[in-house]
Amino acid sequence: MLKIYHTPPSRSVRVVWLAEEMRIPYEAVAVPFGPGEKPAGFVEASPLGALPAITDGEVSMIESVAIMQYLMAKYGPTELAVAPSEKDFANYLQYLEFGESGLCAIGNAFVATRFQAPEDAKKNWTLDYVVSAINKRMKLVQARLEAGNEYMAAGRFTGADISVGWAIGIAKYFGIVTEFAPSVQAYHERVTARPAYKKAAG
Secondary structure: OEEEEOOOOOOHHHHHHHHHHHOOOEEEEOOOOOOOOOOOOHHHHOOOOOOOEEEEOOEEEOOHHHHHHHHHHHHOOOOOOOOOOOOOHHHHHHHHHHHHHHOOOOHHHHHHHHHHOOHHHOOOHHHHHHHHHHHHHHHHHHHHHHOOOOOOEOOEOOHHHHHHHHHHHHHHHOOOOOOOOHHHHHHHHHHHOOHHHHHHHO
16 A cells, blocks of 8 residues: 655645645655654655655655656646646646645755754855745746646646645745745635545645
8 A cells, every 4th residue: 555654734645635635645754854763664764854755665766846747647647747748737837846846845944944944054055045035936836826726737637736736835834935825815716615625735
């Protein structure tokens, strides 16, 4: 059975959210943040000690969006994926990746500075840059929605919305973005109202 090492609000929320949407049977294994004993199998599944991590038979993976792509391909077909033959395939790929590479990866520096830096180093140029960059990049999501799109691609809820939806939530959680455009706020409320998200985030 698929095993997902999962602790909210980490990126593992994306993986559990997808598994719930697709009704894939899985076992969720909680992993405490910070130092301390980790559950059996976690270190082998996640050599970097990061979440998410999965094992699925002989497969082990750690990157949230890559795991999403793997699950959609292996356990599909699913409407959460947009096929190459569909008109909006390119936008689907763009926003599936943008949720992580555009909105979240850069945020690692913010989180590390806030929680790990010495007190006299917490306010620095990098922190200001990250906040400015993520706020600027969020405007791409805003523009997509305000162009008449209810979702990121294909006129339906897809894996791209899981990727971007979680990114919006984590930017809000850490206070990186303190004021969202009404279109982005409404979009985030819409996607996170789904039962699968509530299960993953709980």
